[in-house]
Amino acid sequence: MVKRIVIVEDEQLMREELVYILEKEGYETYCITSFLKVTEQIFIASPDLVLLDLNLPGISGFEICKEIRQKSTVPILVLTGREQLRDELHALEIGADEYINKPCHKKRLLARISNLLRRGEDRSNFLEIGGISLDAQTHMINVKGKTMILPDNQGKIMELLLVHYQDIVTKDMIFEKLWGTKEYVDENALHVNMTRLKKTMKHLDTDYNIVTIRGKGYFLEFIGDKYND
Numbered sequence: 001m002v003k004r005i006v007i008v009e010d011e012q013l014m015r016e017e018l019v020y021i022l023e024k025e026g027y028e029t030y031c032i033t034s035f036l037k038v039t040e041q042i043f044i045a046s047p048d049l050v051l052l053d054l055n056l057p058g059i060s061g062f063e064i065c066k067e068i069r070q071k072s073t074v075p076i077l078v079l080t081g082r083e084q085l086r087d088e089l090h091a092l093e094i095g096a097d098e099y100i101n102k103p104c105h106k107k108r109l110l111a112r113i114s115n116l117l118r119r120g121e122d123r124s125n126f127l128e129i130g131g132i133s134l135d136a137q138t139h140m141i142n143v144k145g146k147t148m149i150l151p152d153n154q155g156k157i158m159e160l161l162l163v164h165y166q167d168i169v170t171k172d173m174i175f176e177k178l179w180g181t182k183e184y185v186d187e188n189a190l191h192v193n194m195t196r197l198k199k200t201m202k203h204l205d206t207d208y209n210i211v212t213i214r215g216k217g218y219f220l221e222f223i224g225d226k227y228n229d
Helices: 012-024 038-045 061-069 085-093 106-122 152-163 171-179 187-203
Strands: 004-008 028-032 049-052 076-080 098-101 126-129 132-135 140-143 146-149 208-213 217-222
Touching (some): 004 012, 004 038, 049 061, 049 106, 061 076, 061 085, 076 085, 132 152, 152 171, 152 187, 152 217, 171 187
Parallel strands (some): 004 049
Antiparallel strands (some): 126 132, 132 140, 140 146, 208 217
16 A cells, blocks of 8 residues: 655755655655645645654744644654754654654655654554553553553543544443443443543543533543643
């Protein structure tokens, strides 16, 4: 299956060179040329990897990186002329997977891209947003280096909340996930599981809250400030 790479680069010559290099290697490319609602454009393109510059018109690449990572685990490779160590560290802290300075030899760039794509395939069972990762098979959750295995029902609920991050997870969706039917009516069992999961999240000191929307369901809300520039 051909891998799609989204290129977020405002310099036309650099953008064209990247397209040439990547398509020659068999990748499909999609270029961002309008820098309004960049993250939305990226998600619509459904990339396997994002190649991201930091110096962009009207928006910082750091901000784009943050927005992507809060909603997606897609690999992010920063390719930039910014050579300050603090810029590299900040990019990696907010979710970038690789950081390469321009100019970069094409073989190095292609090797890093190949490595990130392979790593992404190896982590296909993992669900991640900023600061949290969950193994959907074992229900092991990792928050800022703290790990624990969630009980089966809590793990399944957490999986739904991560997959539908910032969207409402309805009670019917949870009933179907936990008990295989939307007709299950034991509201108390759901309440117990949700209460326990909320306590677990608090114990792990996450940057997220599980918010109850009366009559509708639940959603995961980002409350931390560690992603602020």
